[in-house]
Amino acid sequence: MATTLITGGTVVTSTGRSAADVLVDGEQIVAVLAPGSVLLGTDLAASADTVIDASGKYVIPGGIDAHTHMELPFGGTAASDTFETGTRAAAWGGTTTIIDFAVQRYGEKVQDGLAAWHEKAAGNCAIDYGFHQIIGGVDADALSAMDGLIDEGVTSFKLFMAYPGVFYSDDAQVLRAMQKSAETGLLTMMHAENGPAIDVLAEQLVAQGKTDPYFHGIARAWQMEEEATHRAIMLAHLTGAPLYVVHVSAKQAVEQLAAARDRGQNVYGETCPQYLYLSLEEQLGASSEEWGAFEGSKWVCSTPLRSREERHQDHMWQALRTNDLQMVSTDHCPFCMKGQKELGRGDFRKIPNGIGGVEHRMDLLYQGVVDGHLTLERWVEVTSTTPARMFGLYGRKGVIAPGADADIVIYDPNGHTSIGVDKTHHMNMDYSAWEGYEIDGHVDTVLSRGKVVVDGNQYLGAKGDGRYLKRGLSQYLI
Structure with missing residues (x-):
């Protein structure tokens, strides 16, 4: 097999950094050695x-984005990135593994949902991929089907306390699913999020003529996130189930998670770049000649963006530290403005919820290092090592060590990245949520299982590599 030697760099792991050479044989790392x-x-x-x-660059394990939605049907349309375009964009940004969500809705079979996602992804991904399973209809059939997920390599499932009529599970359904989790x-x-209460607030706002995108965040108030987070924690405590809360955006929800962990409960949480x-x-101040106030729909997601005056963003950085x-x-759940987000003109409830970010996560978090929010080691930990450990991939992914897959990113701290549709944008979207952001660093080289898929400003990967x-x-x- 072909061998590759990465020399002269500083290898950064979750536990430290050192000058080292990395030897790759075929698809695996075979040695991490003293220079020369x-x-x-x-x-x-x-x-x-x-x-x-x-030389002069960081050598880090490839990023693992454990929460993406490629081709997800939602809000009368579907996420604009396919598995092909979305994973290619991920590779450009130094992410070498994604974990996407297979979908089962009420009245559908879990096995059919998983099979449909395998069909979407197989032969199309530029990087390696896995699946979580959305359980959108917790009934006897779904609970029985969950027994077989582990054999399929799907070891996590997602429930929704939001979106009544789409994915929503009530407390009794959550309880039953968590009992299966513990078992x-x-x-x-x-x-x-407390979906039924949010729907009432949203209906009242629209009735008052408050229909602009800004009111999406008003309807989904932080109290709705804190309350649901607390309820999920209590149900997990009762059942003994491990709990992982996705896309945490409110500082009060973080406080609920922290308090539960301080009591010894097995609960965890993620946040996303948009909440940092x-x-x-x-969003309120967004306005353009073409879109006017509706430009704010570019940043409509759920959970929603939070008030800077209330310092939610600062608290998210602190919680990561x-x-x-x-x-x-x-x-990552991208929608274009034309033909997709604009479905919600005149009624924020109809705006497809989602922001595209799979390409920029590693850069945006590195900027957090530059700005003093995180250490280099913590950067690697929250973007690669912990996702690998949390979701059953560690040893193969998330680490630079002999026997691991050669998923490696060479990152230049002296480089620069300008984010924008006409600059470094490879996602299948007609806008960037990160337009104008400047990053004091640059993804130079990306290896996926030993193959160089990004080299400087050249893409060398291919559909089906993953x-x-x-x-x-x-x-x-x-």
Whole structure:
């Protein structure tokens, strides 16, 4: 098999950093060595088929985005990124693994939903991928089908306390599903918002003529997130189920998670780049000649953006530093303005919820390092190592060590990345939620299982490079 030597760089892991060379043989890392090492009498730099000079750069494990929605049908349309376009964009941004969500709705079979997502993804992904299972109809048939998910390599499932009539599970259904979680070791993932109450607030706002995108966030008030997070924690405590709360945006919800963990409960949470950087106030101020106030729909997502005046964003960064939140995913669910977001003109309830970010997560979190929010090690931990451990991939993914897949990113701290549709934008969208953001760093080279898929400003990957990952149980089970 072909060998690659990455030399001269600083290898950064979740536990430290050191000058080291990384030897790749075929698809795997076979050695991490002191710079210039001779292995079994062989000069590696002279004998390797390919030598990549990483001098002055960081060598890190490829990013793992554990929350994406490629091709998700939602709000009368579907997410604009296919598995082909979305995983290609991910690779450009230094993400080498995604975990997407197979969907089962009420009245559908879990097995059929999983099979449909396999059909969408197979042969189309540029990077490796796995699946969580959305359980949108918790009934006897679905509970029985959950027993077989682990054999399929799907070791986590998602419930929704939001979206009545679409994905919503009531407390009795959540209880039954969590009992199955405790019984099997499946990890319960929760969209924690009080959906029925939100629907009432949204209806009242529209009746008052408050229909602009800004009011999406007003209807989905932080109290709705805190209350549902607390309720999910209590149900998990009762059943003994492990709990992972997705896309946490309200500081009060973080406080609920932190308090539960302080009591010894096995609960975890993720946040997303949009909750670290963007705010409800910016959405209110959005206006353009083409879209007017409706431009704010670019940033309509759920959970929603929160008020900067209330310092939710600062609290998210703090929670990442203190491990009150464990990781950062994107909830990548992109929709174009034309033909998709504009479905909600005149009624914010009809705006497809979602922001595209799979391409920019590694950069945006690195900017957090530059700005003093995170250490280099914590950057690697929240974007790669913890996702691998949380979702049954660690050892193969999330680490630079012998035996691991050669998913490697060479990151240049002296480079620069300008985000924008006409700059570094590869997602299948007609706008960027991150238009105008400047990053003090740059993804230079990306290897996926030993193959160079991004080299500078050149894409060398291909449709079908990615393989399906059968995941093991979470390492965070107790």
